[in-house]
Amino acid sequence: MQRQRYPYPWEWRTITAHGPSPARPVVVPHDAVLGVERVDDPALTATGYVPGGTWEYRSRFEAPPDWRQRHVVLELEAVYRSPAVSLNGDLLARRPSGTAALTVPLDGALRYGAPNELTVEARADRDARWYTGGGILRPVHLAVGPRVHVPLDGVVVTVPESDDEAALVQVVTTVRNLEPRPAVRRLRTTVVGPDGEVVAADATRVTVPANESVEVSQRMLVAEPRRWSPAHPDLHTVESVLATDTGDEVDESRVVVGIRTLQLDARRGLRIDGVPVDLRGACVHADNGVIGGVVLDDAEERRVTILKEAGFNAIRSAHQPMSRAMLDACDRLGMLVMDELTDVWTRAKRPEDGSSTFTEWWQRDLEDMVRKDRNHPSVIMYSIGNEIPEAGTRTGAELARRLAARTRRLDPTRYVTAGVNGALLVMDGAVPVDPELLGGASLEEVEEINGFMMQLADRMNALGVSDAVTALTEEAYGALDVAGMNYLESRYEHDRTAFPHRVIVGSETFPTRIDVLWDLVRSLPHVIGDFTWTGWDYLGEPGLGRPRYRDEPPGTPPLAPYPWLLSGAGDIDITGERRPASYYREIVYGLRREPFLAVRRPETYGREAAPAPWSWTDCLPSWTWPVAPGTPLEVEVYADAPEVEVLLGGRTLGRYPTGPEHRYRALVEVGYQPGAIEAVAIRDGVPAERARLVTASGPRALRVHPDRTRLDGPDALAFLTIEVTDDEGVRATDADDEVTLRVEGPAALQGFGSAAPRTLESFTDDRHRLFDGRALAVVRAGGSGDVRVVASAPGYAEVATELRATGV
Structure with a gap:
């Protein structure tokens, strides 16, 4: 049997305590909460202040007479959350998970000669530590075949x-x-x-x-x-x-x-067909920025493409099974995958997070993930869980062994890991910890792991190699093929002698320490890679990666207040634009020879940064600033060369040490002058590669840049970058104009927004304000014909771009 796209139309409505809303046509996949008004409610902080809801999707179709002699299967790749599927009023299937596929045989429930009504119910409410979206988020398939057949994934x-x-x-x-x-x-x-x-x-x-x-x-x-x-x-x-x-x-x-073929051992590391591979990894959440939790082929392909261009060769799906569309893209593009089952086992992290049903459903959920993955060459590891609090207990270690053993039976060709956080296990209090290691942090007052880790700051490494963490992690790591270490790099060298056969992966690490971490990966063969938190920015956990300063009030929480929406911890922002941290990482990996220039925002000048392990500085690659000439600005230069020369308007400002001995960076104070600023790598005393930033000057215009001009397929997407530039194409990063979009023809606006970390705007509206001079619109095909996308903003000439939708 083969999957075919479910061809019949859908409608949906929201179910509230006051009754259902009117039914409206909808195209699935669909994120039912993307356009919901956000709420200033501390209980919703984790989701980015986005409330949940309950929804009902309906579809009607005729069953051809020849289906009587056929086998008919409906597959919903993921419905968030707790989906219930009914046909003609009869409940056919339920599932607690919102990330596992639901496969429903329709034989025996179909009506012939009369319409069939398919109903899918779902709900989401405070059940994750980030934004999940809600509703039918991934594709729906219908498979029709003979009664003697090869089943799906057979x-x-x-x-x-x-x-x-x-x-x-x-x-x-x-x-x-x-x-x-x-x-x-x-x-x-x-x-x-x-x-x-x-x-x-x-x-x-x-x-x-x-x-x-x-x-x-x-x-x-x-x-x-x-x-x-x-x-x-x-x-x-x-x-x-x-x-x-x-x-x-x-x-x-x-x-x-x-x-x-895959090979793995502590002396030679990870090999593919005998060739050693170090994992340059990115943790990536399932949401896709301005289109929310919706999974569509072109969006996943674009995301994997950008991640690979940024230097990554591996993705960890955080913290749920990866979509089929992204797995297919990873196969085509050569991206390795650590696919992860879940964020919880039996102990809750959020009020409705599924921990209460884990014991009953984990075997089915695990089997479905492995069945989905096991033909994908990109998949090299399965992660059976992330930061599981009970992993340090005897019952938790026993459950880890059961999960790992079951995974190996389902697929003996790949490796089993899990993301284990020593600080989280310490929070459980099962093993006494030297109070000096906690630096005054009280375990009794800890409610949230991110806040605890920020309190520990530079004590994380000492805690990681403590006797307490060694004892708490030993049995859980003993159940795995690869010891996944979340923020435990101090164990890398320690475990080479303490556990000489242990293979380690940095399953989650601080982005600000990539130079130190990558040196450990390169020098220690039993450490096979590093997965940064995080490769692509995401909705929810608002402000986790925001810059922090010492003049902030004491006790400032790790997550930011309303109306913050984005985590801010990604190398790549939610629109797909690489941030300065991404170029720094590329230099550290040894993949980029050119220097990179970034400038801290003028309003941060003079503020002392506070240790923030997920936070990069508040900078961007721009030399367009609305400040008076001579205003002091701090310029960051990244380079692998021993030193760089900085020039302003062609005049040298001096040479500054960079390279690995100086953590690949220099900080230079420059009095702002419009024009150009340059950084030149100096190798063996001779100028080599260079980077240059130029001020946007002269007349400005609104511009639209589509990533393609053809929309091939019924769900094809075009990604349109909208920006304000000068005549030379230099972006005016100081532009924050509100842009209105109009889509004409057989297509619709799937999402529209910017990378602004805090906003009251909705990604489902046709107007949005630019952030740093830029926004992203996503247009989804809905038929065949010519499509015209028109952008307008006060003070600018209207601009349009033409697309062609083929419908096939």
Whole structure:
């Protein structure tokens, strides 16, 4: 059987204590809370002050008569949260999870000759530590096939052996028989190479008992295989055809795979086909900025593309299973994946977070994640949980072993990890801790892990190697293939001797310490990589990464007050623009030779920064500032060269040390003068690469830059950057004009907004204010024809861009 997009229209309504709202047409996937008015309520801080709700989606369709002899399956990839699916008033399925797929057989519940009414209910309310969105967030599929068929995700492809000469490809196919009598079929399996050529094929006869399933194993040799790797993500397609001898009943399945093998040990680290790989990782939440929690192929492809261009080669899905669309993009683009099951086990972190149903549902949720992942070459590790409080207890360690063992049985070809936070385990109080290590922080007063970690500040490393943390983490780490360490880099060197066979990954780390962390990854083979918090900024946990200063009132909470919306901790902002921290990271990774210039905002001058482990300085790559000439500004220069020369208007301001000995950075005070400021890398005493910032000057115009001009497909997206620039294309970062958009033709505005960290604006409105001179609009195709997007703002000429929607 093959997934097909659910083709029938939907409508939805909100259910409140006063009754349901009027039903409205809607295109799914759909985020039901993206346009909800935010509320200044401390109970909603974690979600960015976005309230939840309860929603009902309805769809009506006719069942063709030939479906009587077919098998019909509805699949909802993710409905947030606690979905209930009914057909014609009969409840068919429920699931507590909002991130696991819900697969619902419709056989026996369908009406023929009369309309069928499909209903999906969902709700979300204070059930996560970040913004989740709500409703039918991921695609809906309908699969129709014969009653003797290969079920969805019923083909598993592994590569037991691979080298340059040949690869052994094993295909295990499940064949299910829903008939009351045995069935005989022929199964033909073909492996198709990256260029469309058949590289291996096999056929066999299959007898399936009545109302049972069988597994068919086929082992095929592929000569001189083009193997998958991050640098060369070559993909193969495995096509399975199940047919009767006469060929009058056929079922087809198709999976995309990569030929590659994984190796792992503490002496040689992680290898793909024998080639060592250090993970340059990004933790990434599921929301996608101005379109909220909606998952669409083009959005996921764009996000993975930008992350890879920024130097990352791995993504950790924080903290829920990754969407199929993003996994597909990672396969195509060569991005490695650590896929994560959950943020909670049995102890609650939020009032309605699913911990109460974990014991009953974890095996099903885990199985569905692995079934989704196991053919994706990008997936190299499964994380069974993030910062689980009970992991340091005996019962928690036992549960960790059960989860890890079950994961290995479902997929023995990949590794099992978990994100373990030593500070969180200490908060549990199960093991006494030297009070000096806490620096006066009281465990009795701790309610939130981020606040506790900020209190500890520079004591985190000493706490990490303490006897208490060693004792609390030993058994949980013993259950894993890879010890995932959240903010525990002090253990990297310590564990090389204390636990000589332990393989470590920095599953979550402070972005401000990437130079130190990357040096540890490069020098310690048992440390296979680093995953920064976070690669892409996200909604919720508002102000976690905001700059902090010593003149702030004592006791300022780790999360920011209303109307803050964004975390502010991402290398890349929610519109997909790289922030200065991203370029610094690229230099540290050794992937960028050019220096990088960023300027701190004038209003921060003279304020002493406070230690804030998730916070970068409040700077941006601009030399356009609404200040008088001579106003002192602080300029940050990042470079791997031993020193850089800074020039203002062509006049040298001197040379400054940079490179690894100076943490790849220099801070230079400059009296502002419009024009140009430059940084030149000095290597062996000779000027080399350079960076330059220029002031936006002269007439300004509103401009729209689409990332494509064709919208191919019914859910195709175009991402339009909207900005104010001068005639030379230099952005006016001091522009904060309100822009109004109008979409004409067969398309709609999916989302519109900026990277402003605090705002009262909605991403579902057709008007939004620029932030640092920039905003992003996302347009979603809704048919075939010409599309025109028009932008206007007071004081500027109206500007339009043309797109073409093909509908296919």
